[in-house]
Amino acid sequence: MALLPEDECHKINRLYRQQARDKALMVRAYLRILLSQYARLWQVDIAPHxxxxxxxxxxxxxxxxxxxxxxxxxxxxxxxxxxxxxxxxRGHPIKQHIELGVDIERSRASTNIYAILSHYFTDIETRDLLALPEDQQRERFFDLWALKESYIKAKGLGLAMSLKGFSFTMQHRKSANMALFDAQQSREINIDNGISLQLHDSEDDAEQWSVMFGRLDYEYRFAISISLPESPTWLAQVVTAQSVFALA
Structure with missing residues (x-):
């Protein structure tokens, strides 16, 4: 709580369930600690709170x-x-306005993916998904969901933005590796840069967007959408609670 300003502490304490309070506290504390850590790379000293x-x-x-x-x-x-x-x-603090969104999704066996397709997926996405072998369709569903959520979050419009207004295609994928590092070991994670975005009902230019997709393990995948025509070089780091709070 000492890492948060008073108004955020009040917001957390108003949550009814202890589990929700704990998760909200961890999310806010992680963000603030890591913001302070990265700011120090550019000689800016801002305490987490x-x-x-x-x-x-x-x-x-x-x-x-x-x-x-x-x-x-x-x-x-x-x-x-x-x-x-x-x-x-990190972009130019005056000249560069960037839209950035990230989403992580867990594959869930209980989700009826076929009932959702017609409501939230475009014809292109549905066609490509159903063309896959049946045992791969559920994974593609959650892959696409992570991608679509990352774009919506980048735009900051939530579900006020139609999920059918844009499509992601994942054929002919080109894969590259990005290293993930933690305090004890480094390991590689597959990052897919061969995904394309098409915009159907938007003034945006799809060519001005870059998308990245990766998997943390069999269950979890993540996606990043950023309004840059060329994908940045991403450096990923895994931090545990013990290591991140040691930075505070």
Whole structure:
């Protein structure tokens, strides 16, 4: 709680369930600690409790103008199960406006994916999914869901934005490796950069967007959408609660 400003502590304490309070506290503390860690790379010293955020109409958080001008950091977060994914991108603090979204999804056997397809997936996405062998269709469903959520989160519009207004295709994929590091070991995770985005009902230019997709393990996959025509070089780092709070 000491890592958070007073108003955020009040928000957490208003949550009814202890489990929800614990998760909200961890998410907010992780974000603030890591923001401070990355800011120090550029000789900016902001303590975790000093970060201030602004929120879009649908609740998307961004740094307040003062903190963004000091650091140029864009961020987005997503959590599922015991995983929290935070994506950071540092651009020009004055000239460069970037839209950034990240999503992590867990494959769930209980989800009736076929009842959802017609409501939220485009004809292109549905056709490609159903063309796969049946044992691969559920995995493709959650892969696409992570991609679509990452784009919606980047736009900051939530479900006010139609999921049928854009499509992702995953054929002819080209894979590259990105290293994940933690305190004890390094390991590689497959990152797929061969995914294309098509926009059907938008003034956006799909060529001005880059998308990245990867898997943490058999159950979990994540996606990042960013409004840059060329995909950045991403560095991924795995941090445990013990290691991240040691940075505070």
């Amino acid at each position: 000093q970060w201030q955020f602004e929120y879009g109409d649908k609740g998307k958080p961004d740094l307040c103008e003062r903190d963004f001008r000091l650091t140029g950091i864009h961020f987005n977060i997503s959590h599922s199960g015991q995983w929290l994914v935070i994506s950071f991108y």
